[in-house]
Amino acid sequence: MNNKKLIGNGFRFFIYGLVIAFFAWAIYNQYFSYIFSQSSTFLVLLRQHFVLVLVSSVLAILIAVPAGVLITRPKFRKAEWLITNIVNFGQTIPSLAVLALMISVLGIGFNTAVFALFIYSILPIFRNTVAGLDTIDPNLIDAAKGMGMKPSQILFRIELPNAVYSILAGIRTAVVLNIGTAALAYVVGGGGLGVWIFTGIQLFDNGFLISGAIPVTIMAILADYLLRKLENVLVPKGARAVSNT
């Protein structure tokens, strides 16, 4: 046990060391300089990136959560395999291909990028919503029904509060993935920090590459942290203890 802890701690400090070394190297070579020398461009790209992620994620949540709820209602249960397969299929198409396909329909620009990211975010949210609702003890539903709760009351007072942990985990996965994938928006002229990353790749300019990539990484880590905090607020105290064990 103690040995395991020692190895774990050693590994963690090794990683920390690597990260510090990387930043030291980047700062020494002045790879972050573009952020300051071209700060107005940087802010525009950062805002574009943020808006891309925000709009596509919100749309995905608005579609995937209700879809997950709907598909777990007894009436639509039989269609679950069909919808799940369609959503799974959507995920197997490479993201670049989706972007390319969308250009022929929506043209070039922000809308195409948002649409592609939206398609990509649906699956994790949908799947976790369904899983969260499916893992609720059927006895709870039976008890709720037997006490005379209406289906809507069962959904909002029993099912969703007990599934919210799983649903939020799906949203977190989707948003974090989304922040990374949004760099591809550059390919269809959707803007975002991908502009600097791809410029850096094409010009072999580590300065552009790192000035674009590091903010994306920090954004993803921040989003993950904030959504975890949100979990503590939204998940009911009793349900949290159950899902943690």
Add this chain to the structure above:
Amino acid sequence: MITFNQVTKKYSSEKTAVKDVDFTVDEGKIVVLLGPSGCGKTTLLRMVNRLESITEGSIVIDNENSMDLDAIELRRKIGYVIQSNGLFPNMTIEENVMIVTDLLGWNKKKKKERFNYLMKLIGLDPKIYGKRYPHELSGGQQQRIGVVRALAADPPVMLMDEPFGALDPIIREKIQDEFLQIQREVKKTILFVSHDIDEAIKMADKIMLLRDGEIMQYDTPSKMLSHPENEFVNQFFGKDRAIKSLSLHTVRNLQEVIGLAEMDESIYDTKTINVNQDLRNTLSMLLNQEADQVIVTNDQDEKIGSITIDLVQKYLHYEIKGKMSVSQEG
């Protein structure tokens, strides 16, 4: 009062779960539905609050046909307890207990008073337990909460589906006693599903034994044990049904019928037993201590006589096995 009129449940044309069941649960009584698994007892129970549909026949609850009411309204008038307690993990104990009164729109003050009363019934402090969550309670406590939750809106009728089935034997027995105590106070009309014969004998005013959806016998526990109507009933209660039936009688019953024996003062260190104790426990005590007698005490702890294995046997013959005369046996 719950009346079943020729109730039948078919899942398909070949599969019949409940066949022509016809009986009445009297006001304030506990009827235990007993039988092997798959006999239709749970289905029968769930038909009362319409969690299962009725194929043919009708169920009348307090002079109202269950089909005439809205299913949601009907269920709010019927207490429902299930085996795995079904407490909602996202709600506190107080929210769990008061959920039906919440649905019925009771005001805050009335709910608080009711909650305090209910918690007192099961001997848990409402101030301490009200704010806790189900996972913070022991299995026995959770099941008690499940029972009082069904009592919350004071429904005249209660349905209990193996409510104590998941508890360990010691806690189960305790909660059974506690529940009977509560029932003496609240006097609900109760339909109770069990697969445990001892539980049925203990809890029931009347037992209904079912097989393949048909009634085998509907009688009081003592009649059921002493006069089984057919071979199935006889076999179901088993060879030791005479011993099982002893738990329906107390030392006081025996004293009233054949009297107690003299105390043999020469034997020291004999155990004592209260006059209200049932005869099954008394017999176990006699057999365990391998003594000839156990001293009987009354409620004031005064020694009023002694009881022997012979006496229990006589009583068994006299009271249970066809009322034979005592003198013949003697």
